[in-house]
Amino acid sequence: MTKYVYDFAEGGRDMKDLLGGKGANLAEMTSLGLPVPPGFVITTEACRAYLANGEVPSELAAEVDEHLAALEAQMGKRLGDAEDPLLVSVRSGAKFSMPGMMDTVLNIGLNDESVNGLAKQSGSERFAWDSYRRLVQMFGKTVLGVEGFEEVLDEVKKAKGTKDDLDLDEVDLRAVVERFKGLVQAATGQPFPQDPRAQMELATAAVFDSWDGERAKLYRRQERIPADLGTAVNICTMVFGNLGMDSGTGVAFTRDPASGAQGVYGDYLQNAQGEDVVAGIRNTLPLAELEGLDKASYDQLLGVMETLERHYRDLCDIEFTIERGKLWMLQTRVGKRTAGAAFRIATQLVDEGLISEDEALDRVTGAQLVRLMFPAFGATDEATKDETLLGKGMGASPGAAVGKVVFDSDTAVAAAARGEDVILVRRETTPDDLAGMIAAQGILTSRGGKTSHAAVVARGMGKTCVCGAEDLEVDLEAKTITSPDGTVVAEGDVVSIDGTSGAVYLGAVPVRPSPVVQYFEGELDVAESDDLVRAVDRLVRHADAARRLAVRANADNAEDAERARRFGAAGIGLCRTEHMFLGDRRQLVEDLVLADGPEAQAEALAALLPMQREDFTGILRAMDGLPVTVRLIDPPLHEFLPDLTELSVEVAVAEATGQSIDPRRQVLLDAVRRLHEQNPMIGLRGVRLGLVIPGLFGMQVRALAEAAKGLRDEGLDPRPEIMVPLVSAVQELEIVREEALRILAEVGVEALVGTMIEIPRAALTAGQIAEAADFFSFGTNDLTQMGWGFSRDDVEAAFFSRYLDLGIFGVSPFESIDRDGVGRLLAIAVEEGRAAKPGLKVGVCGEHGGDPDSVHFFHTAGLDYVSCSPFRVPVARLEAGRAAVAAASSDTR
Numbered sequence: 023m024t025k026y027v028y029d030f031a032e033g034g035r036d037m038k039d040l041l042g043g044k045g046a047n048l049a050e051m052t053s054l055g056l057p058v059p060p061g062f063v064i065t066t067e068a069c070r071a072y073l074a075n076g077e078v079p080s081e082l083a084a085e086v087d088e089h090l091a092a093l094e095a096q097m098g099k100r101l102g103d104a105e106d107p108l109l110v111s112v113r114s115g116a117k118f119s120m121p122g123m124m125d126t127v128l129n130i131g132l133n134d135e136s137v138n139g140l141a142k143q144s145g146s147e148r149f150a151w152d153s154y155r156r157l158v159q160m161f162g163k164t165v166l167g168v169e170g171f172e173e174v175l176d177e178v179k180k181a182k183g184t185k186d187d188l189d190l191d192e193v194d195l196r197a198v199v200e201r202f203k204g205l206v207q208a209a210t211g212q213p214f215p216q217d218p219r220a221q222m223e224l225a226t227a228a229v230f231d232s233w234d235g236e237r238a239k240l241y242r243r244q245e246r247i248p249a250d251l252g253t254a255v256n257i258c259t260m261v262f263g264n265l266g267m268d269s270g271t272g273v274a275f276t277r278d279p280a281s282g283a284q285g286v287y288g289d290y291l292q293n294a295q296g297e298d299v300v301a302g303i304r305n306t307l308p309l310a311e312l313e314g315l316d317k318a319s320y321d322q323l324l325g326v327m328e329t330l331e332r333h334y335r336d337l338c339d340i341e342f343t344i345e346r347g348k349l350w351m352l353q354t355r356v357g358k359r360t361a362g363a364a365f366r367i368a369t370q371l372v373d374e375g376l377i378s379e380d381e382a383l384d385r386v387t388g389a390q391l392v393r394l395m396f397p398a399f400g401a402t403d404e405a406t407k408d409e410t411l412l413g414k415g416m417g418a419s420p421g422a423a424v425g426k427v428v429f430d431s432d433t434a435v436a437a438a439a440r441g442e443d444v445i446l447v448r449r450e451t452t453p454d455d456l457a458g459m460i461a462a463q464g465i466l467t468s469r470g471g472k473t474s475h476a477a478v479v480a481r482g483m484g485k486t487c488v489c490g491a492e493d494l495e496v497d498l499e500a501k502t503i504t505s506p507d508g509t510v511v512a513e514g515d516v517v518s519i520d521g522t523s524g525a526v527y528l529g530a531v532p533v534r535p536s537p538v539v540q541y542f543e544g545e546l547d548v549a550e551s552d553d554l555v556r557a558v559d560r561l562v563r564h565a566d567a568a569r570r571l572a573v574r575a576n577a578d579n580a581e582d583a584e585r586a587r588r589f590g591a592a593g594i595g596l597c598r599t600e601h602m603f604l605g606d607r608r609q610l611v612e613d614l615v616l617a618d619g620p621e622a623q624a625e626a627l628a629a630l631l632p633m634q635r636e637d638f639t640g641i642l643r644a645m646d647g648l649p650v651t652v653r654l655i656d657p658p659l660h661e662f663l664p665d666l667t668e669l670s671v672e673v674a675v676a677e678a679t680g681q682s683i684d685p686r687r688q689v690l691l692d693a694v695r696r697l698h699e700q701n702p703m704i705g706l707r708g709v710r711l712g713l714v715i716p717g718l719f720g721m722q723v724r725a726l727a728e729a730a731k732g733l734r735d736e737g738l739d740p741r742p743e744i745m746v747p748l749v750s751a752v753q754e755l756e757i758v759r760e761e762a763l764r765i766l767a768e769v770g771v772e773a774l775v776g777t778m779i780e781i782p783r784a785a786l787t788a789g790q791i792a793e794a795a796d797f798f799s800f801g802t803n804d805l806t807q808m809g810w811g812f813s814r815d816d817v818e819a820a821f822f823s824r825y826l827d828l829g830i831f832g833v834s835p836f837e838s839i840d841r842d843g844v845g846r847l848l849a850i851a852v853e854e855g856r857a858a859k860p861g862l863k864v865g866v867c868g869e870h871g872g873d874p875d876s877v878h879f880f881h882t883a884g885l886d887y888v889s890c891s892p893f894r895v896p897v898a899r900l901e902a903g904r905a906a907v908a909a910a911s912s913d914t915r
Contacts, residue, residue, distance in 0.1 A: 026068040027085040029092070030061050035334075040065050042254030044115025047354050054333065056326055056351050060096050061110070061258035062089040064226060066117070069252035072230045083223075090257075097259060102218025106143050107136035109153075109260040112225035114232060116253040119355055121478045122453040123241040124232040124253055125164040127225040128295060129157035129260060133216040149265050151195035152187075156295060158202040158214055161221065165228040168209040174201050186304065188293060222257070229255045237453045244460055244483065246875075249829055261350040263343040264295050268316070271296045274309055274323065274340045276331040279359040279481060280420060280472065280522075282366030286310045286324070288340075289471040296341060296352065305490055306471045319349045330354050335376045336385070337367050358481050360420050361390035365557040379564050380907045386561055387904070388874035388897040394558065395542075395893065397533035398422045399520050410528045412505040412517065415466070415491030417524040418477035423464025423486035424518045424530045427511055429501045431458025438462070445517055447503060449496050451476040459485065464519045466526060468496045486521035494526065542589045542896055562896060565903020566590070571880065572887035573898045574649070576867060578602070580640030583650075586892035590899055593649035593741075594641065595799065595889020596867035599722060600657050602637045603630075612663060614715070615693050616686070627721040634725035635732075642733055642740040649741045651799065651867070651889075652726055653778065654719050654758075656747040658699065658707040666694050703804075703813055708748025708778075712758060719746075723762045727769035734771070743774040745799055750781045752790040759794055778867070779851050780804035788851035789858040798855055799889070800848055802868030802876075806835050809844045836869070839876040849883050856884075865889060874901045881905035 033041050033049030041049060045063035052058045064086070071079045094100050099108035109131040114124035132140065132154045141150035159175075162168040175187065178198055182189060190198070203214045215221050232238060233253045242249055263271035274288035289306035291298055292315070298304060313320040323342060326349075330338045339357030343350045359367065368382035377385070399422040425443035428434045431454065437444045438461035446462035448455060450469040459465055459479060464486035467476045471490050480487030495504040501513040511517060511528060518531035540546045541555045548559045574595030575586030583594060603611050610630050617623035642650055669691045676683045699705035712719035723744060730740040744762055749755045759775045766773055779785055780801030788798070807813055825831045839845050848866075856862045865887040870876040872890030877898055880888055882905070890898050 023081065024067060024079070025085070026065050026079060026082050027089050028063050028065065029089060030058060030063070033063065038117045039251075040067065040254070042066055042115035042117055042256075043119055043355055044113065044353055045254045045256050048256065048258070050333075051330075051351050051354060054329065056329070057349055058351050059259040059261050060093055061256060062086075062093065063115075064255040064257070066252040066254050069230045069233060069254065070250070072227070073234065073252065078227070078230075086222075086257075093257075093259065101222070102131035102133060102136045103139060104135040105139045107131050107139050107218075109140070110222065111256070111258050111260055112222060112229060113256045113258065114229045114253045115256050116233070116247075117251050118245070118247050119358065120238060120241050120245075120247070121358075122475045123238040123456070124235070125225075125229050126297070127157070127160045127164055127221075127228070128297070129153045129160075130221045130225055131218040131260075132157045133218065135216075136218070144262075144265060146265060147192040148195060149262070151192055151199060152190075152264055153262070153295075155195050155199045155202060156297075157221075158199060158206065160297075161225065162202065162206050162209075162214070164232075165224050166206060166210055168206055170205050171202055174198065174205065188304075226255050226257075229253060237456050240456050240460070243826060243832070244456075246832060248832075258352070261343045261345045261348075261352075262295070263291075263345065264293050265346055267292050268346050269344055270294060270312075270315075271298065271343045272306070272309060272312070272341075274327060274342065275357055276327045276338045276340070277363070277367055277370075279337065279339070279357050279363055280417060282337075282359065282363035282370065284370070287472070290315075296343065305469060305492060316344060316347060319344050319347060322349050326351060332376065335371065335381075337363075358478060360481055361393040362420060362554050364390050365394070365561060366553055369557040369560055379561075380568070380911070383561055383564055383568065383900075383904050383907050384911075386900070388877070388901040391538075391558070391562075391897050391900055392894075393421070394538045394554070395536050395896070396421070397535055398522070399518065399531050399533055410531070412503070412509060412511065412526045412528050413491050413493040414526065415468075415488040415494075415524045416472055416477075417520065417522045418472050418474070418489040419465075419480040419485055419487035420521040421464070421486030422518070422520060422531070422533050423462075424516065424533075425463045426514050427503065427517055428458070428462070429496075429498050429513055431455045431461075433513070434458035434461045445519060447496060448476070449498065450474060451479070459483070464488070464521065466491060466494075466517075466519050468492060468494050480521075486519060488519045488521060488524050488526060491524070491526055543585070544588050562590075562900055562903075565900045567903075568906045569899070569902035570906050571877070571885065571898075571902035572865075573895055573902060574651075574865070574867075574887050574889040575892045575895050576871075576889050577641065577892060579637070580644045582892055583641045583644035586895055587644060587648070589892055589895040591648075591892065591895045592887070593651070594645055595651050595865055595871070595887060596745075597641060597650060597652045598656070599634070599637075599652060600655050600661075602634060603655070607633060608663075612690060614718075615663060615697070616689055620716075623715070624717060627717050631721050631725050634722060635729045638726045638729035638742070639732060642729055642742060643738065645741075646733070647739045647741070649743055651743040651745050651776075651797075652722075653745045653747050653867075654709075654712060654722050656708045656711075658697065658705055658711065663694050663697070664690065666691075666698055669694055703807065709746050709754045709758060710748065712746075713754065719758055720761055720765055723765045724769065727766050727771040727773070730771045730773070731769055742771070743776065743797065745797075746775070746777045747801070748780060748804075749777045749791060750783045752787070752794050755791060755794045774863075776863075779848075780808070782808055782847055785847040785851040789854035792855040792858040792862055795855075795859075795862070797863040797865070798851065799864075800851070800866040800868065800885075802839060802844065802848070802866055802870045803836065805847060805868070806840065806844050809840070809847060810835060838873050839870045839879050841879055845879055845883070852884055872898050877901040878905040878908065881909060 030049045030052040035046045035050040038046045041063045101108045111128045113126045137150050137154045141147045159171040206214045263269045270292040271294050272290035278287045288309035290312045291306045337357045341353040364386045368385040371377045372382045425445040428444045434444050434446045443463045445464050446458045447466045467489045468491050477489050493506045503511040518527040572592045574593045575591035576596040577583040577586050578598050578601040614626040730742045733740040746758050762775050774796035776795045776797035778801040779798050864885050867889040871888035872894030
């Protein structure tokens, strides 16, 4: 029979699939002998059964009864007892951390009778009624869907002349509870539930339901968390940080999650429960100040932090409560961190002997490296920055963000959809703000600290965030920010926020290049650089040593080729020759189209040849000694000609007004009409174009060969490769290959001749095509379009967002390779191509070549190289190393 409930003492951190991250880590801390309030976990299997069937498994109630009875015996109390009540929390906990995205209810077991028992046992009427009002508020909103609690609490505080809920006494809180219960009665038609066991069951079901809540689904899509995992439910004995000023609650990090620096980092709030810290309702104290308030608890906490970091061998994020001088651990997990902190911490842990360099490589990602390559605010012109400084908060998630101020999530989403950069400004964020946080360039709050909801979620997403800017008055109704000097910022005004210093500026502040990019450009000496650049250098070099995949770049000119080489590219995987026919050269393409016979056609091609040769010379020179794969012209010729509609209107207007018509324009219109296609993506392009226009591909091959020969004569080592696009039948490639080899022989140059695999038929007949190819390069952009049967340009705006919402796509197949479909075509082509021609060189040159997840797939599929934009080369190098390390680790298990 399936076991649905586990005591904390029965589990461990290796049971995250079943107990969720929170439950597994509570069990792990229990096994370490740390002070964890007793409790038990209802498994993710129970959640999945509930979501599938609409009700909890029939045997669950008996298991919960058994574990609850054991808990009551251990604590010497009964749940909700009128004289001495046991109270519990009901908390979500999925395998992967989803901060604030699912539901939690505290103080389960309180009712109109047990609140008096709690008051008697604690000796504090205020504490008891504060705990009860929290239960009614959290239960009412989370379980029953009732709104309006915050407004009632604000009214009571306003009437009292305070903004701090600590100023409310027992009488005030009794009144708040009665008004809260009135809200529940009015909204549901039922009184607030008084049966403690019913409270626990309803809260458990609400946590299960929250797995499919909108904010949870949105977060999973953003973080690419599978939708079928479900959440566990943690039933934990309540410990109280709101018993008085000798109690409190906090969040601690074993290292700074923003910078990676070692030290004491976190927030503490006296006389509070955990949600007060995360919600940012009151501004917290720095954790270091706990030493002066309760040195014994502080010292014990530091010892626990060291134990956990050494045990988990990573940065740990810890939630704790102090109840009248007694320290309790409520949660630990491997902490979310900024990109810079990830690289610093990984190398620190290697130096401390806690992890290996391979493990350090696994602790960082290409997505994090991308974030480090974006610009930051410049250190210059400090006077201008001082003049525009609105205020300062805490730098909660580094970066430089500039945008128009918006004050709610919906406005942020709408503005971002129009292509506008926005900064989401809130007093404090809640999980309901997630869509706006994703849409915004940065987040600014006037309340909260480095462990508030805004800070934790922003760090996880790599968003710039400034929290706790107390000196800025945020008026959500008027939609304004007022600075201490009286400056008013209205919605739509531009501000700049610095997630490192916490500074907030009026207007757009200029940014400076990333030092990481300057390092890759060769502008910085690593030995003289800061610790971040040294950490990046160290891990990227280790990735280079570990990886099997070579990394090339997509570059169409000498400047891009030079930059790619500086960034570590091992050659050019895609040089698109069609970009060489734009600008002033369009006239020559028109001459080619309008040529009325072989002689005129040859003349037009002869005019293009020296220009192509010059282009190729620059790229081959920049990549001397490295392979340069040149794709012969791919797009249909009409893309180089005037637009059909514009040209038709021009001629029609001339005819209607009696103006003379340039004969060439009329002939050009006839040619454009002749070449016009209903679906040019699968029309006369690529190899088809080369076969229909004799000499076109031959001209390009000759230009490349002559460029290579000229450089070889200079004593250089050019290594050209010729790639034929859009091949779907081996006969196409054979014809082009024969002509190319003849021209190469005439010029006296050797070059590989291969093809792009970008049509499903080519992938499925790869064994045949390999006989005529020296290499394959997968064009995954077109292979994705043709594999799925849609055009990216047409459908991304039409229905992609809906497909993402429905879960049909976890992520756009143009962003990350579709492993099941397009990836299967690729794997078939690799296998059959190499079966026909052992040792066949295989690479990929679509945009997926720079996508971190896709690079891992290409490693597994056995490709020899990936090719991506120059900017993405360091990312692909890092991910290729991570893929190799992951594969080696998997092989040894």
